[in-house]
Amino acid sequence: MRADLNLFTVFEAIYCEGNITKAAVVLNLSQPAVSHSLNKLRQQFDDPLFVRQGNEMRPTSVAKNVAADVREALHQLQVCLQQSKQFEPATSTKEFNIAIHSSIEAMLLPPLMTNIRAESPSINIKSIHRARRTELENKLASGDIDLALDILVPVSDNILHTQLDQNDLVVVSRSQHHSIKDNLDLPTYLALEHVVSSSRSTGQGIEDFFLGRYSVHRKIALRCQHTLAAIRVIAASDMLLTLPKNAALMYQKMLDIEIYPLPIELPNIDMHMYWHVNVDEDPANKWLRNKAIISI
Secondary structure (H helix, E strand, O other), X not given: OOOOHHHHHHHHHHHHHOOHHHHHHHHOOOHHHHHHHHHHHHHHHXXXXXXXXXXXXXXXXXXXXXXXXXXXXXXXXXXXXXXXXXXXXXXXXXXXXXXXXXXXXXXXXXXXXXXXXXXXXOOEEEEEOOOOHHHHHHHHHHOOOOEEEEEOOOOOOXXXXXXXXXXXXXXXXXXXXXXXXXXXXXXXXXXXXXXXXXXXXXXXXXXXXXXXXXXXXXXXXXXXXXXXXXXXXXXXXXXXXXXXXXXXXXXXXXXXXXXXXOOOOOXXXXXXXXXXXXXXXXXXXXXXXXXXXXXO
């Protein structure tokens, strides 16, 4: 049987007031409406629940037995409603799921976690594979993903987004590469083998899409899942890796690599943050979005 929570609000009011008329005033309902609800409760419990004695409605033993549980349940519902409109980072134990483009995960997560931990010691972050463009809206709508950080992609009006960063694409090679002198030219770029870092098993990299517009193509020798793995490969080989400049500068502090401008003009890579319109005013999601913004 499906319980009508409004009936238990009526039960609580009658129990506290001891009078149907007074309960109606407290609930801002008519007396017949309260009496009707009481009759429904009596049917569900198969008990009178309240017995008239003079001007008062005295609870039966069944009503006395369930009163504490009803009161606690209504209290918990009220707390739930209040918490849905509030968010206390310092005490929250919430876990957020963020779909992050692999090229910026290593760059974003350290400052993001530092900013989160400074205010919220018990909040957890789960960084997951970027969602496919065809799945992005559904995953944000269902709550499987709280935020997505990815390049600019077409989305419907149900998905809100804002630009987080704008980056040039650069080329990374090992230090003292024998085929590269002072600058990397296009013939050398196309002649050497390349590594592609992508969480997707198939499909072009964004740079290949734009290179195709110039009717030129590069040689892909390795496709791997993580940018750090790709960086380590090129640091120990003659292969090249193309990635956003900010990420390249971060990895240059860790490994002996060189960074070169792309030898062909390609558009900047705009990194955007995506969220569903349903959580636009959600305090927890707004807080997380702010942390992501200040972490870039």
